[in-house]
Amino acid sequence: MQTLWFILIGFMLTMYVVLDGFDLGAGAIHLWAAKTNEERRLILQAIGPVWDGNEVWLIAAAGSMFFSFPVLYASSFSGFYLPLIIVLWLLMLRGIAIELRSHIQNPVWVSFWDGVFFIGSALLTIFYGAALGNVVRGVPLDKNGHFFEALWTDFNPYSSNPGILDWYTVLIGLLALAILTAHGANYIAVKTEGVVNARSRRIARLAWLVTIVLTVLGTIATFSVQPAISASFGSRPWEIIFPLIALAGLIGMGYYNFRQRDLEAFFSSCTFIVGMLASAAISLYPDVLPAVNPANSLTIQNASASQYAQTVGLVWWIIAIILASIYFIVTYRLFWGKVHVAGTEGY
Amino acid sequence: MDASTILSRLQFAFTISFHYLFPQLTMGLALLIVILKTLYLLRKDELYNRAGHFWGRIFAITFIMGVVTGIPMEFQFGTNWSRFSVYAGDIIAQTLAMEGAFAFFLESAFLGIFLFGEQAFGQKMHWFSAFMVWLGTWASGAFIIASNAWMQHPVGYTMAANGRLHLSNYWAVLFNPWILAQYMHTMSGAVITGSFAMAGLGAYYLLAKQHIDYGRLFVTLGVIAGFIASGIQLYPSGDLEGLQVTANQPVKLAAMEGLFQTERGAGIVILGQPDSTTGRLDNPIIVPNVLSFLTYRRWTAVVKGLDAFPPNQRPDSIELLYYSYHIMVGLGTFFIAIMGLAILLLLWQRRLFRWRWMQWILLLATPFPFIANTAGWFTTELGRQPWVAYGLLRTAQGSTTISAGNILFTLIGFAGMYVLLGLLFVILVVFEAIRGPVSEEKTPQEETMAQGITD
Numbered sequence: 076m077q078t079l080w081f082i083l084i085g086f087m088l089t090m091y092v093v094l095d096g097f098d099l100g101a102g103a104i105h106l107w108a109a110k111t112n113e114e115r116r117l118i119l120q121a122i123g124p125v126w127d128g129n130e131v132w133l134i135a136a137a138g139s140m141f142f143s144f145p146v147l148y149a150s151s152f153s154g155f156y157l158p159l160i161i162v163l164w165l166l167m168l169r170g171i172a173i174e175l176r177s178h179i180q181n182p183v184w185v186s187f188w189d190g191v192f193f194i195g196s197a198l199l200t201i202f203y204g205a206a207l208g209n210v211v212r213g214v215p216l217d218k219n220g221h222f223f224e225a226l227w228t229d230f231n232p233y234s235s236n237p238g239i240l241d242w243y244t245v246l247i248g249l250l251a252l253a254i255l256t257a258h259g260a261n262y263i264a265v266k267t268e269g270v271v272n273a274r275s276r277r278i279a280r281l282a283w284l285v286t287i288v289l290t291v292l293g294t295i296a297t298f299s300v301q302p303a304i305s306a307s308f309g310s311r312p313w314e315i316i317f318p319l320i321a322l323a324g325l326i327g328m329g330y331y332n333f334r335q336r337d338l339e340a341f342f343s344s345c346t347f348i349v350g351m352l353a354s355a356a357i358s359l360y361p362d363v364l365p366a367v368n369p370a371n372s373l374t375i376q377n378a379s380a381s382q383y384a385q386t387v388g389l390v391w392w393i394i395a396i397i398l399a400s401i402y403f404i405v406t407y408r409l410f411w412g413k414v415h416v417a418g419t420e421g422y
Numbered sequence: 423m424d425a426s427t428i429l430s431r432l433q434f435a436f437t438i439s440f441h442y443l444f445p446q447l448t449m450g451l452a453l454l455i456v457i458l459k460t461l462y463l464l465r466k467d468e469l470y471n472r473a474g475h476f477w478g479r480i481f482a483i484t485f486i487m488g489v490v491t492g493i494p495m496e497f498q499f500g501t502n503w504s505r506f507s508v509y510a511g512d513i514i515a516q517t518l519a520m521e522g523a524f525a526f527f528l529e530s531a532f533l534g535i536f537l538f539g540e541q542a543f544g545q546k547m548h549w550f551s552a553f554m555v556w557l558g559t560w561a562s563g564a565f566i567i568a569s570n571a572w573m574q575h576p577v578g579y580t581m582a583a584n585g586r587l588h589l590s591n592y593w594a595v596l597f598n599p600w601i602l603a604q605y606m607h608t609m610s611g612a613v614i615t616g617s618f619a620m621a622g623l624g625a626y627y628l629l630a631k632q633h634i635d636y637g638r639l640f641v642t643l644g645v646i647a648g649f650i651a652s653g654i655q656l657y658p659s660g661d662l663e664g665l666q667v668t669a670n671q672p673v674k675l676a677a678m679e680g681l682f683q684t685e686r687g688a689g690i691v692i693l694g695q696p697d698s699t700t701g702r703l704d705n706p707i708i709v710p711n712v713l714s715f716l717t718y719r720r721w722t723a724v725v726k727g728l729d730a731f732p733p734n735q736r737p738d739s740i741e742l743l744y745y746s747y748h749i750m751v752g753l754g755t756f757f758i759a760i761m762g763l764a765i766l767l768l769l770w771q772r773r774l775f776r777w778r779w780m781q782w783i784l785l786l787a788t789p790f791p792f793i794a795n796t797a798g799w800f801t802t803e804l805g806r807q808p809w810v811a812y813g814l815l816r817t818a819q820g821s822t823t824i825s826a827g828n829i830l831f832t833l834i835g836f837a838g839m840y841v842l843l844g845l846l847f848v849i850l851v852v853f854e855a856i857r858g859p860v861s862e863e864k865t866p867q868e869e870t871m872a873q874g875i876t877d
Contacts, residue, residue, distance in 0.1 A: 123534070123537075123538060124534035124535070124537070124538045124539070125534060127486075127489060127530040127533070127534070128527065128530035128531050128534065130489075130530075131522060131526040131527050131530050133493075134493060134496055134522040134526055135519070135522035135523045135526065135527070137496055137497065137500075137522075138496060138515065138518050138519030138520075138521070138522040138523065139519050139522075139523070141496075141499065141500065141507065141511055141515035141518060141519060142511060142512065142515030142516050142518075142519050145507055145508055145511025145512060145515060145586075146508055146511075148499075148500045148507060148511060148515070149499075149500050149504035149505070149507035149508045149511065150504065151500070152497060152499075152500025152501045152504065152507075153500060153501055153502070153504040153822050153823065153824055156501050156822075156824050156828060156832070157828060157831075157832070159497060159501055160494075160497075160501065160832045160835065163493055163494045163497060164835060164839055166490065166493055167490040167491070167493075167839060167843070168839075170486060170489060170490040171486060171487070171490060171843065171846065174482065174483070174486040175483070175486070175846060175850060178483070178850050178853070178854070179850070179853060220508075221504075221823050223823070223824055223825075223828075380511065380512045380515075380588075380589075381512050381582065381588040381589060383588065383589055383590065383592075384512045384513070384516065384588065384589040387516070387589065387592040388516060388519070391520060391523070391524075392519075392523060395520070395523035395524050395527070396523065398524070398527065398528070399523065399527040402527055402528065402531035402532075403527075403531070405531070406531045406534055406535065409535065409539060409542070409543065410534075410538070410539075
């Protein structure tokens with residue numbers, strides 16, 4: 076049951092990164108992919124009906140983690156206090172930027188929110204990447220399961236008192252920015268035509284090249300920073316399937332980009348993200364939050380809720396996720412296809 | 423109570439109070455928008471549909487404010503109340519997670535359809551999406567009330583060997599007897615906010631002699647819904663809550679009523695300033711025996727005062743609790759009076775549409791439901807102190823291990839952020855209100871759509 080919940084929480088977080096990832100990526104590229112007001116409205120229209128639902132995956136994942144692994148939830152949320160609150164502020168600014176931009180047709184107002192949308196989206200991807208980097212690297216948990224990380228200490232991931240930002244986590248943050256930029260550009264390419272589509276493809280190609288470089292660097296750094304990962308792949312060789320999935324996605328991103336097959340390129344970047352996150356999660360298992368001192372690590376056993384709570388939760392969770400999947404399929408089908416300037420803007 | 427705990431309490435109180443300004447309006451407006459869309463389908467009058475669009479725009483601004491200020495609430499259990507989260511996460515997180523998994527997915531999906539999909543999917547789908555948004559917002563409220571009800575009245579748990587609570591009965595938590603009265607009271611409070619906003623803006627249009635048709639519609643619908651909701655707020659929901667508090671949290675009752683000494687045939691305090699150091703009420707105006715009757719249904723029943731409880735069991739901000747409760751009840755009484763009068767003037771040959779002084783009252787009343795709802799939450803939450811889980815875990819034992827300096831940093835950051843959000847909200851809503859419901863030009867598509875509903 077604890078392993079199942081490990082997988083389910085991983086699934087929800089992956090859904091969040093794949094889905095909200097493309098609208099974050101859209102925010103990161105929109106200043107370059109779209110130059111005029113009409114073009115930028117096109118991008119907002121492409122994500123307008125879905126971005127809020129995508130973000131719900133984060134809330135749902137946090138809530139599910141709270142009841143299935145309350146110790147993990149309490150420990151990581153208080154240990155990552157400062158970056159989490161900063162993420163909340165960025166989510167706020169970005170959310171209102173998307174929604175409020177078009178309420179007043181004034182060029183300065185519109186331009187201001189375009190800038191906020193870009194900064195919020197780009198910084199969020201970097202923070203998410205850095206957060207993952209922190210989890211992989213390990214945090215300074217004490218034997219009571221508490222820790223508190225400063226935003227930065229000495230920028231050294233091998234330190235016994237690491238900060239949120241060190242050269243390793245920043246590297247993973249930049250990798251996340253590159254991946255989600257490519258992912259967002261692929262989505263916008265799918266949803267648009269003409270000049271915005273052409274620019275998105277170019278951005279996707281550039282971001283793909285950067286992703287390759289950073290993935291290589293990030294992978295080398297990860298094996299160096301967290302030795303448990305080599306051990307994990309050594310003891311469970313079948314785990315290699317997940318990095319291979321990621322590799323297939325990475326190849327597909329480039330291949331379909333050159334072939335100008337936007338939808339396939341988008342699914343390739345989805346595959347790449349799933350493969351990368353699954354690789355990270357499976358190589359940590361059964362740890363849910365590794366500690367700098369491995370004896371203090373939080374695992375699926377010592378962080379877990381009671382058997383009954385996890386069982387009851389599973390029943391309603393399945394019902395809820397089936398319903399959510401129906402809403403998502405319906406919404407994405409309803410809003411399927413290219414967006415046009417003349418379409419509904421929403422009110 | 424150490425500085426970290428005090429600052430965490432301040433931060434939670436500040437962020438939740440600010441957050442709840444928005445959901446109370448969206449939960450109220452969601453119902454009113456469904457009513458407008460239903461009237462449109464029944465009467466085929468474009469007026470109702472445009473009114474629905476107009477309130478949909480205001481709903482959308484309010485909703486996004488509610489979303490972005492709501493995310494920190496779910497996170498703060500972990501960031502600032504980590505010891506409580508470990509202690510009771512098994513139970514309290516069930517209902518919190520259900521809110522995300524059931525209500526938020528539903529709301530976000532159908533709000534997307536409601537805002538973006540009217541032309542593409544037709545009127546019946548549009549009505550349905552409005553209905554589902556209403557259902558989602560009210561389901562969201564139900565899960566939050568269930569979570570809060572558990573903190574007020576813990577049920578369905580066992581104490582585990584590791585000192586944490588374990589869930590032992592899921593259905594007991596989901597059907598906690600505390601929920602019903604509190605849910606009714608909270609939802610009718612939200613409808614009061616929504617209908618006062620609608621009536622207030624309608625009154626403004628009548629006073630300004632703009633959008634007269636809409637003004638009349640808004641005033642009529644707002645006044646009818648507001649009257650019904652204000653009534654429910656007093657009876658049965660308010661009465662039930664009072665009985666519930668009397669039975670389960672007598673010390674909260676004593677503090678909110680300002681009853682320092684146990685009395686037979688206790689009176690109800692209308693006005694007066696409590697002084698908890700001397701245990702006295704200054705300048706009191708008291709109606710004798712009424713409190714005994716309201717709580718025990720007997721004029722001479724004994725009501726326990728604060729002196730019946732040891733100091734470490736009493737709420738720690740008796741004055742603020744007392745004022746919150748009296749502000750809530752006082753405003754609630756005014757709401758019934760205002761809406762009752764407005765209904766009479768509406769029925770009496772539509773004098774409500776002509777008598778400007780009553781329109782002024784409706785316009786000026788608009789902000790007060792926000793205050794009353796906030797004061798109501800202050801009452802129930804301050805009255806829960808010194809417990810975070812009533813009778814089980816003290817607030818001071820539930821907080822975080824983070825240093826006070828870091829919490830003050832984020833509290834100041836939230837304050838700055840929320841000043842910005844509050845200003846933006848007011849600017850945008852005023853902008854939309856002045857622009858009014860008729861400024862959208864009628865596109866050819868809308869013409870076809872209006873005809874489309876007849877088939």
